[in-house]
Amino acid sequence: MNCTEFLSKLTDYFDGQIDPALLTEVKAHLGTCHHCEVVVDTTRKTIDVYRGAVTYEFPEELSNRLRAAVMERCLASGKLPNIEVKASAKPAGQ
Amino acid sequence: MAVETSTIAGAPHNPFEEVIATDPQPEIHPDVALVERAKAGDTAAFEQLVRQYERQIFRTAQHITQNREDAEDITQDVFFKAFQKLDQFQGNSKFSTWLVRIAVNESLMRLRKRKTSKTVSMDQDVETDEGSIPRDFAEWRPNPEQNYSQSELAEILRKTIAGLPPGFRTVFTLRDIENLSTEETAAALGLSVPAVKSRLLRARLQLRERLSRYFRQNNEASK
Numbered sequence: 001m002n003c004t005e006f007l008s009k010l011t012d013y014f015d016g017q018i019d020p021a022l023l024t025e026v027k028a029h030l031g032t033c034h035h036c037e038v039v040v041d042t043t044r045k046t047i048d049v050y051r052g053a054v055t056y057e058f059p060e061e062l063s064n065r066l067r068a069a070v071m072e073r074c075l076a077s078g079k080l081p082n083i084e085v086k087a088s089a090k091p092a093g094q
Numbered sequence: 095m096a097v098e099t100s101t102i103a104g105a106p107h108n109p110f111e112e113v114i115a116t117d118p119q120p121e122i123h124p125d126v127a128l129v130e131r132a133k134a135g136d137t138a139a140f141e142q143l144v145r146q147y148e149r150q151i152f153r154t155a156q157h158i159t160q161n162r163e164d165a166e167d168i169t170q171d172v173f174f175k176a177f178q179k180l181d182q183f184q185g186n187s188k189f190s191t192w193l194v195r196i197a198v199n200e201s202l203m204r205l206r207k208r209k210t211s212k213t214v215s216m217d218q219d220v221e222t223d224e225g226s227i228p229r230d231f232a233e234w235r236p237n238p239e240q241n242y243s244q245s246e247l248a249e250i251l252r253k254t255i256a257g258l259p260p261g262f263r264t265v266f267t268l269r270d271i272e273n274l275s276t277e278e279t280a281a282a283l284g285l286s287v288p289a290v291k292s293r294l295l296r297a298r299l300q301l302r303e304r305l306s307r308y309f310r311q312n313n314e315a316s317k
Contacts, residue, residue, distance in 0.1 A: 007228070011295045015276070035231045039302070042234050045309070046302045047270045049238050055251050056156045056165075058149045066152070066166060067144050070173040074140065077178065 001029040006036050010043070109199035109282075110179045110192070125189040133180050140180075144173050147190055150272065151197045157267040158201035160256050164208075168200045175200075187278075194272060195282045198264065205260055226296040230303055232310035241309070254304045262297035269294050 006029045012018040013026055030037050125146075131139035151172050156165035175196055176183075183192055238247060255263055268279040269290070280290045 007295070007299075011291045011298075014298075035228070038231045038233055039228045039299075042306060042309075043298050043302045045234055045237065046298060046305055049247070049305075050251060050255070050266075050271055050301075052239070053247055053251055054244070055248050055255075056153055056162075058152055062152075062166070063145075063148060066148055066169050067141065069170050070144055070148075070177075071137065071141055073170065073174045074177045075137065077174075 001025045003029075003033060003036055006030075006033070007039070010040070013040075014044070014047075109195045110175075110182050123185075123188060126185045129180065129183060129185065129189055132177075140177060143189065147193050148173070150190065151193055154194055154197045154267060154272055155201045157255065157271065158198065158260065158264050159204050159208075161204075161208075164201075164204050168197060168204060171200050172197045191274060191278050191282075194268065194274065198268070198282045202260075202264070226299045226303075228299060228303065230306040230310065232306060234306070234309040235311045238305070238309045250305070250308050254301060257304060258297060258300055262293055262300065265290055265293040266297035266301065270298070 006026060009018060009022065009026055013023075018026065030040065125143065128139045128143050132143065148169060152165050152169045155168035155172075156162060159165060159168070172193060176193055183189065238250075242250065255266070258266070264283065265279060265285075268274045268282060269276065274282065276287055276290050276294075279285075279294075280287045283290070285293075
């Protein structure tokens, strides 16, 4: 297995969806190729750092505001059978 | 490296259609009871569902659109549309996956609207391997979390993912950040499973290459 062939199997390798014979080949390649070993390690860290980081803030104030707007729109639509729609209720942003 | 040749673009025709679970004996998720109560008119149950998933939907929308105001609008629209179509949710998939599919659809529509002067599709820039072939082989030591504050790290991650083509960014977001399966990601985007795998590989490699600039050992540029 060369580096190009190894890279084409990288997604299946990360996802654990690789057949045992191919996995043996992949591991053999990793044992002899430092570059591919680094690519595996740093790609794994790429995934981990995105999973672990709070990339976008979602403060309580925003949460409350969005939820209130959603519920107001839902109630104003009058869709629920046992909900009495208030005459003054209007969709958010109008 | 094999180049994906799929030309299937963008979102599915019906984002409300569920991806049927392949598990022969799926466990009943607690959301099913909340959905049933909401369908029966219990708004507190629906509000609980909003509370549970608003953060995830907002994050997905912001990753795809790269715009905070759009993400706020989309989050509202997703839950309102879900509320209106609640009777179409039969519990064959996770409720969160159903919401994410709606969010992806709304986000992609928003991206297309924003770029009306220049036709842009989910396939733009994904037919090339540019940036996906590893060139930087430096190790990352110490780990990124040890070298940067939380806010510095968040800024680096935001800047880096924003530079990916939307087709790659969206697949990476669903698969690696939101933990959807390959099949769920494929269904949400109207792509084949091989197309998702191909885009995911290139998204991961491009992000790795770009992040290496900040995280590589003995990096002088980062400090």
